[in-house]
Amino acid sequence: MKVTIDGQTIEVPEGTTILQAARMLGPEVAPPTMCYYSKLETSGGYCRTCIVKVTKGSEKDPRPMPKPVASCRTMVMDGMEVQNNTSQDVLDARKGVVEFLLANHPLDCPVCDQAGECHLQDLSFEHGAEGTRFEFERRTFKKIDLGPYIQLHMTRCILCYRCVKVADQLTPHRYHGVMNRGDVSEISTYIEHAIDNEFSGNVIDVCPVGALTDKTFRFKSRVWFTKPMDAHRDCPTCSGRVTLWYKGDDVLRVTGRKDAFGEVDEFICNTCRFETKKTSDWVIDGPKVVDHKSVISANHYLGNNQVPSFAFEVTKDYKQVNDLPVQPGSTVNQLDK
C-alpha cells in the first residue's frame, strides 16, 4: 500500500497505522506521541497528540477526512495522502491538545527528575503555547506510596495508561490501575499495595512524564549532568541490555535502551534496574549516542555527541575527512579519527 506523508511516499503492508508508516519514514516526519507505545499492545488513542490531517482518503475514495484523525489508530489506505507538520491546521490542533494536557500539569520541571528527557516538555516546547490560560486550581492528590523503588507523583500524570498496560502485558498480576473517572481519575493501587513485581520498574521507562520516577535516583542529579553508557550483563530474568547513567565514576541510574522515539528496545528487570549499580556488574558497550539537540549532550564536548546533519553537508564540499564512510549516525570520535 502506498501512502504519502508530508510529501514523502512509502510502501507499507496492509494493517499499518499512519503513525507506524510515518515512523518508518523517520523521526522528523513522525507525529509526536504521548500515549502510544509500539511495544505495548492496545496502547494509544487517549492523548490525541498524534493527530494528522488526511487530505486524500484513498485511491478509490479520494475525499479528505472531515476532521483530524489520531494517526496511532487510523490504518493506511492505498493512495492515502497525509499532512502532519506541513499542515497549519494540524499544528494548531496539536497546540490545543498540548494546552489541554498542560491544564492540570504542574509547572515543577525544576524539581522533577524527568526534566530533560520528558516527552511532555519536548512536546510543549515544540508545539505548545508560551503561556497558560488556565485560571483554576490544579488537581492535587493524596500521596500514595508504591514501595521502595517507584515514586508516584500523581499531579504530573497525563493518564496515558502506558504503565497500566505494562503491568497487564509484562507481569502476571497488576496491583495498580486507574481509579475513578474523567477529571478525577488517578493512578492508584488497591489499598496502598506496594508494586513488587520483577518487571514493575518498566513503568518508569514508559511514563512519558515525571509521574513515575526512580526512587533510587530521586534528586540525585539532573539528567543533563549524567553521561549515558550502553552496557549489558548476563541476567537470568531479562536481556540485561541497558543504559547506565554515570556521574563521575558512579552509576546513578539504570534504564532500558531508548530509541529515537523514546521507547525502550527491551524491557529490563528490577534487579538490573535497581540492584546492580556498580560498574563491575556490567560490561560497557560504549557511550550512548545522544542527539546533539538534546539537553543531555549539553556541555559534553567530546565523545558521544551526534554530528549535526549540516556537518555532513559541509564535509561533502571538501575532501573526505577520513576513510570511514560518513553517514548520519556517526559520532564526533569517528570524524576525528
Added chain:
Amino acid sequence: MQALTNRSKRVSNKKLSLGERLYLPAVVGGLGITLKHFFKKKVTIQYPEEQRPMSEVYRGLHVLKRDEQGRERCTACGLCAVACPAEAISMTAAERQPGEENLYREEKYAAVYEINMLRCIFCGLCEEACPKSAIYLQSDKLAPSFYSRADVIYGKDRLVQSMETIKTAKSLKSGLTTSDRYVDKVWKNGKY
C-alpha cells in the same frame, strides 16, 4: 641621500644658550604644571571608603535569594550550571524533610551550591536561566580579591542572602537587587 618622502624634518643641531643649559626654566615650568594640578578637581576617589555610583545593571557578586518568608528559593534545578559557559557552578540536591518547610520553598533544595569565583566570568547567564528567581548578580557588591585558593569557592554560607536583609525588605521587590528592579521598570514601560 635623497629622501623618499618630503615629510622628513631637518634636525637643527644648534648649540644651547647658557640659560638653556642650566635647565632651570624647564624645571620650574615642570613644577608649575605639577602645582597647577594641586588646585584642580581630583580624578581619583578614596576606595573603599568612597565608592562611585554603579550602574543598576552591573553584574557583581552572586546572591542566592530567599523569598519573603525567608525560605531559600533555589531548588537545585541545575539550569544555572548548564547555562554557565565557564562551568563555574556545581550543586547537589537534597529532598526537603517534613518540618523544613520554613527553610526551603520547594520539595527539593540545594544541599551544596558552589560557585568557583575564579572560573566565573560574571556574564549573568545563570541569573537569566534561573526559573525560580533565586540567583542574582548584585549590582552594588563586587567579588573581592582572593588571597588563597580555598577562598575562591563560594559555598552556600557566603552566597545565601542573610536573614537581616529579609527583615528590612518590606516586599518581595525591595528584597531584590537593583538590577532586578531595573529590569522590572523596563518591562513596565514596555521598552526593552
